[in-house]
Amino acid sequence: MLNRIYLGILNGMAVFAGLMLVWLLVAIVLAVVIRNLGAQPSAWFFLSTEYAMFYLTLLGAPWLVRKKGHVHIELLTSVLSPTALNILSRFVAAICTITSLVLAWKGLELVLMNIERSDYDVRAFFVPKWILTIAFPISFTLMAIEFARFVFGKEILHTGEAGFQE
Template identity: 70%
Template sequence: MRIALKIYKGFIDLMAITSGLMLVWLMVGIVLSVLIRNLGGQPSAWFFVSTEYSLFYLTLLGAPWLVREQGHVHIELLTAMMPPKILSIHSRLVALGCVIICLVLAWKGFDLVQTNISRSDYDVRAFFVPKWILTIVFPITFLAMATEFSKFVFGENIMHVGEAGVHE
């Protein structure tokens, strides 16, 4: 069990690192594209497509890590005024809602991937890219987010610390 947890944690870290690298590529790709245009050239269509896909992937790949690290955005104005017992119940219910939503999105994402594969759907712009390559990230990341949110439902820690401005 310990090894499985280590592998899972490493997988979440790997997705976050990949997300960070895509963010770097996004910056480099945009700078290069602008530089090429300013020098009178025409950047490859690959620049545009790869930066567009990076925006999509980096958002989803980094999300499970953000949940684990409590880096997601939430307003603690109300929770800062709650008594500890009510705060714990409220926070766990919010986390449970997040688990349910993530599981539904993972399931619908898996259905979408299956549909893309069965129909042989392609994203046709500069290149022919099988759509399942784009949509495979949905079930993986939303299932990982559901797992991370479930730690706040059943674990010792809760999502909300109850102190406004602590994480700023």
């Protein structure tokens, strides 16, 4: 049950990131059309696309880790023995887990500081900064969980095969 909820959150974040990608396409086309008609697009267009690029990157990242969708070079791992590949891949995943945990912690500190100071992003609108920075601790915590699966689980992060794996 808990696993299904977790996967639902992960998949929901990925779907939301995909929807933001669609919004980017629509917003850019609309902004170009509006400019070509001689008008000025709303400042909200620019702010929403900036936020969307940020959120889609962070919200989609944990799902990409789960699916082994991040870019990595398999040139070295393709020449390793299965035992060496297993050790190296788990070591790399452990470093990624630790890095993600540190970034999640620092992200949480940033969110708490934004809330404490009542920081705002003041451009087109007054947007509380914690709305932007809350993605850091959430996404990096989920990435740490996903990388930890490759440290302690049955499956490893790297395939050991050079080239595209589709």
